[in-house]
Amino acid sequence: MEKLVSSWYKNKTLPESYIFPPETRPGNLIVPTCKTIPVIDLGNAVGQNRTRIIQQILKASQEYGFFQVINHGIPEDVMDQSMDVFKEFFEMPAEDKAMLYSQDPENSCRLLTSSVNYGREKFHHWRDNLRHPCHLLEDCIKIWPQKPIRYREVVATYSIEAKKLGLRILELVAEGLGLESGHFGGKLSESRLLSANYYPPCPDPSLTMGMSKHCDPQLLTILHQGDVNGLQVFNNGEWIGVEPLHNAFVVNIGNTLQIISNNKLKSAAHRVVTNSNLARTSAAFFIAPSRYSIIEPAKSLIGDDVSLYRAFEFQDFLLHYFPNMENNEVVMERFRSQA
Numbered sequence: 368m369e370k371l372v373s374s375w376y377k378n379k380t381l382p383e384s385y386i387f388p389p390e391t392r393p394g395n396l397i398v399p400t401c402k403t404i405p406v407i408d409l410g411n412a413v414g415q416n417r418t419r420i421i422q423q424i425l426k427a428s429q430e431y432g433f434f435q436v437i438n439h440g441i442p443e444d445v446m447d448q449s450m451d452v453f454k455e456f457f458e459m460p461a462e463d464k465a466m467l468y469s470q471d472p473e474n475s476c477r478l479l480t481s482s483v484n485y486g487r488e489k490f491h492h493w494r495d496n497l498r499h500p501c502h503l504l505e506d507c508i509k510i511w512p513q514k515p516i517r518y519r520e521v522v523a524t525y526s527i528e529a530k531k532l533g534l535r536i537l538e539l540v541a542e543g544l545g546l547e548s549g550h551f552g553g554k555l556s557e558s559r560l561l562s563a564n565y566y567p568p569c570p571d572p573s574l575t576m577g578m579s580k581h582c583d584p585q586l587l588t589i590l591h592q593g594d595v596n597g598l599q600v601f602n603n604g605e606w607i608g609v610e611p612l613h614n615a616f617v618v619n620i621g622n623t624l625q626i627i628s629n630n631k632l633k634s635a636a637h638r639v640v641t642n643s644n645l646a647r648t649s650a651a652f653f654i655a656p657s658r659y660s661i662i663e664p665a666k667s668l669i670g671d672d673v674s675l676y677r678a679f680e681f682q683d684f685l686l687h688y689f690p691n692m693e694n695n696e697v698v699m700e701r702f703r704s705q706a
């Protein structure tokens with residue numbers, strides 16, 4: 368518990384265990400702003416406009432693996448209240464958070480620090496993280512934090528809205544790829560996880576990381592990144608900053624969707640850098656297959672091409688993902704088809 372960055376960071380210099388080697392440090396903290404990921408307006412997705420939106424989503428998913436959405440239908444107060452309640456959670460006194468602190472993956476609702484690999488990583492990350500499932504809501508809400516008092520109510524509403532938005536985007540993706548309607552419904556999107564991050568102000572952002580370079584393993588991520596800079600996407604050999612846009616969501620393609628699309632869509636590497644002035648709070652809503660789902664490239668997408676991946680159970684993917692999450696080549700290699 369005393370390991371949580373939010374519990375000890377005040378008036379401290381950066382401990383040695385948080386200093387990354389030069390090759391994985393943020394390097395230049397100022398990233399180019401001339402290049403940005405696409406912003407897609409989801410309002411009025413009917414008729415010709417729907418076709419145009421689908422094309423924009425597909426293009427962004429191919430070129431960047433990332434896009435932002437505006438006019439997405441999630442009310443502003445639902446977004447604001449959820450962000451407030453996550454901040455409040457992380458800023459509560461240590462004793463209110465103590466019972467949730469755990470580095471044991473068997474605990475499905477838990478508060479951890481740095482990363483899921485705390486015990487085996489060489490360098491720690493400047494980040495605290497609260498994660499819990501959101502499906503089935505009636506069951507899992509009972510294990511969510513009880514403080515702040517309104518946490519469960521606010522996050523339940525938020526998770527219902529985030530799920531609706533995610534499934535709507537997946538439906539547009541399916542249509543764009545030429546898959547049947549509902550392709551990503553059912554078991555392929557049955558698991559939903561909320562992962563809230565807190566990156567306190569950092570004494571030396573140039574030496575450490577909030578999150579190291581990684582790809583998300585799931586199908587789709589709907590990220591509420593708040594108003595503070597920090598997220599960067601790796602694109603064509605350079606890092607580009609994802610500009611915080613009020614009321615927008617950042618959406619990114621996970622490894623599983625890249626595989627199902629037979630590499631037509633791309634799961635892009637991204638990372639989080641810290642800053643010295645402001646605490647940054649973000650909330651990722653991950654949509655993933657249920658653990659026994661069989662994942663493989665969609666047959667109708669392969670056509671005359673070769674299937675680039677073999678079939679596997681989603682739980683096997685996760686087991687291989689977490690220990691290797693900082694090297695996506697190693698993650699994906701195991702699931703490629705044998706030539």
Ligand code: OGA
Pocket residue numbers: 562564578583590592597598637638639649650651
């Ligand atoms: C993640 C992630 C980005 C952020 O949780 O996988 O990439 O802005 N988060 O916190």
Ligand code: NI
Pocket residue numbers: 581582583637
């Ligand atoms: Ni991520």
